[in-house]
Amino acid sequence: MNAIVAAELDPTFRDELAEKMKSLDFANCLACGMCTAGCAFSDLHPDNDPRKMLRKVILGMREELLKDPFIWYCTMCERCTVECPMCVNIAAVTRAIRGNFRTDSPGFLQKVVDDxxxxxxxxxxxxxxxxxTLEWLQEELQAELGDPDYHIPIDVEGADFLFGFNAREVKYYPNELQNILKIFYAAGANYTLSSQKWDATNLALFSGKDEDFWKITEPMLQEVVRLKAKELVVTECGHAFRSVRWGYRTFWKGPQFPIRSILEVLDEWIQQGRIKLDPTKNPEPVTLHDPCNLVRKEGVVEPQRRVLKAAVMDFREMFPNGRWNYCCGxxxxxxxxxxxxxxxxxxxxxxxxxxxxTGAKIVAIPCHNCMDQFNDLNKHYKLGMKMEHICSIVERALIMPEKKPKV
Structure with a gap:
């Protein structure tokens, strides 16, 4: 380990970072190492130690910190924060450094933000x-449902909820959007889609640039107001859900409204009897991944479990799970x-x-970002498992309501 030269330290760095974060939460660090113990990845490859990163912040090792690969290696999952006795949010510190002090955004992260x-x-x-795409899905659903009068509601004012989704569901996985809309149909949901702002995702959540972040998320919240929807419901995408919820809490100054995950809505509908499921349609053992943004950061832990238990015959937990889950990487x-x-x-x-x-054959993954990782892991480690979103599992078990004869 290189010697730390006091003359080279910058005591102003800590205050500068704190000002950017509008918080001094990292100043409470005890250097106890519980963050490193809690990080599921600290021992897997070099430069992945949260304690070392935070000590560089506290000591004012500006140059060493800004060259530290940890800043981009960190998955910002907050598993370290769960273990910290002083509740130091290292993910928030990492994000602030990325967005305010680093200019070398790797890969195509900034390109996606700009796009x-x-x-x-x-x-x-x-x-x-x-x-x-919506017109095509409408035609597909008219045929599948046997209902030539079925229409996807777009820009309908006063709906119970505006549905925000992931652009992947339009670009690459329209079949999954079709499954979701079929569930909405079975529930008799009063909802709308927007013709203007419909993608709830925001990669500036990871780049750390707040100005970019708000340019992306504010229009999603404004659509709820424009369409006079009672709430915003977000698709199975952990970071999309986190983005709109965090942006709402942090920056939004407009009218107040609830923001819920589609998993919370499905859970409610099942308990109310608005949708009925036949778990025998999913006989294979199923396990559940807990996306960090959805579960640890936004606290949605139980709804997806109740939904799966209603939709499958054999549900198996991974351990640890819930708030203590491991990030997918x-x-x-x-x-x-x-x-x-x-x-x-x-x-x-x-x-x-x-x-x-777990011995499971199917992995339920309520997040598009995690889904891409699991597909890569499935191929790389030759797992032979089936990776699915929860809505697809629910759709397979869906008992469609009897059609009422037309008068």
Missing amino acids: TIRSGNQMDVQPDEYME AGGGALAMPEYTEQRLIKGKRKVDQLLA
């Missing part, structure tokens, strides 16, 4: 492509940083070991 600001969605889907924007693919897959081995221990 989202320009086009309104992270996949650069053009308005005509979006509307054509792709958090913090890692999927947008291909130069760190090796480290990402190494981190994923922790999750692979958990999966294999």
Whole structure:
């Protein structure tokens, strides 16, 4: 280890960072090492030690810190914060350093942010492509449901909720959006989609640039107001859900409204009897991944478990789970940083070991970002498992209501 030269330390750095964060929470650090003990990845590859990173902050080792690979290796999962006796949020510190002191945004992270600001969605889907996809899905659902009068509600004012989703569901996985809309149909949901701002994702959550972040998330919240919806419901995407909720709490000054995950809504509908499920349609053993942004950061822990227990015959927990879960290894924007693919897959081995221990055949993954990582892990480690979103599992078990004869 290199010697620390006092004359080279910058005592102003800590205060400068604290001002950027509007908080001094990291000043409470005891240097006890519980963060490193709690990090699931600290022993897997070099430069992945949260305690060392934070000590550089506290000591004012500006130059060493700003060259530290940890700043981009960290998945910002907050597993270290769960263990910290002083509740120091190292993920928040890491994000603040990324957005305010580093200019070397790896991979295509900043490109996706720029594309989202320009086009309104992270996949650069053009308005005509979006509307054509919805028209196609409408035709597919009319045929599947046997209901030629079925229409996807777009820009309907006064709905119970505006549904915000992930651009992947339009660009690459429209079949999954179709499954979701089918569930809405079965529940008799009073909802709307927006023709203007529909992508709830925001990779500036990971780049750390608050100005970019708010340019992306504010229009999503404004759509709720424009369409006079009672609440915003967000698809199975941990970082999309985290983005709108965190942005709402941190920056939003407009009218107040609830923001819920689709998993919370499904849980409510099942308990109310609005949708009925046949778990025999899902006989294979199923385990559940807990996305960090959805579970540890936003506290949605039990709804997805109740939904799965109603939808499958054999539900098996991974351990640890819930708030104590392990990150899949792709958090913090890692999927947008291909130069760190090796480290990402190494981190994923922790999750692979958990999966294999359950003996499950299907992994329920309520997050698009995590889904991409699990698909990579499935291929890289030759797991032979099936990776699915919870809505797809629910749709398979869905008992469609009897059609009422037309008068």
